[in-house]
Amino acid sequence: AQKITQTQPGMFVQEKEAVTLDCTYDTSDQSYGLFWYKQPSSGEMIFLIYQGSYDEQNATEGRYSLNFQKARKSANLVISASQLGDSAMYFCAMRSNYQLIWGAGTKLIIKP
């Protein structure tokens, strides 16, 4: 069955430190895609980064990078030099057929 697991319900990180948010997935598809979204307290869902299963390089978007380990079926989000504005819920999702399968999310709090 297709499944996304985010094992960290919540994390506290000191400002300016790097943070890794874990995401593992389960799929029998050969071709799939992995997404990370951010949901700040204001509620909107913001797309951050995407990794395709056949992409040879790990995806990067500014301070966001995706540590993709296909054999381990993990797609961890790395945020470098965290900022107070990074405090939010973070969701990992996987494309499966016509829809996204979502993880339960990780609440990240950046401490000043």
Place this chain on the structure above:
Amino acid sequence: DTAVSQTPKYLVTQMGNDKSIKCEQNLGHDTMYWYKQDSKKFLKIMFSYNNKELIINETVPNRFSPKSPDKAHLNLHINSLELGDSAVYFCASSPLLFGTKVNIQYFGAGTRLSVL
């Protein structure tokens, strides 16, 4: 210009009422979605339309009825509202029904529905 806009942002109503949430996207996308996010922040797909055609219809009470008058609009009508319908409802759109990198889903700001 807001890419995916949904109205209203807040909706407070009594049990048993009928209400609608509207969604419009100006991105030229073919596919639109409705999600429900519960109090524990879990996101669940409800419906997906591609070019006005219903593609995904998850296990949702038939009190929920989506309507897509054109591919830029996907409205959600809810009949006989119940306490358990209280949640945040998100509309989203993507360029394709399925695909790879270009098929990012873009979300509206959400509608917070409170049923009293």
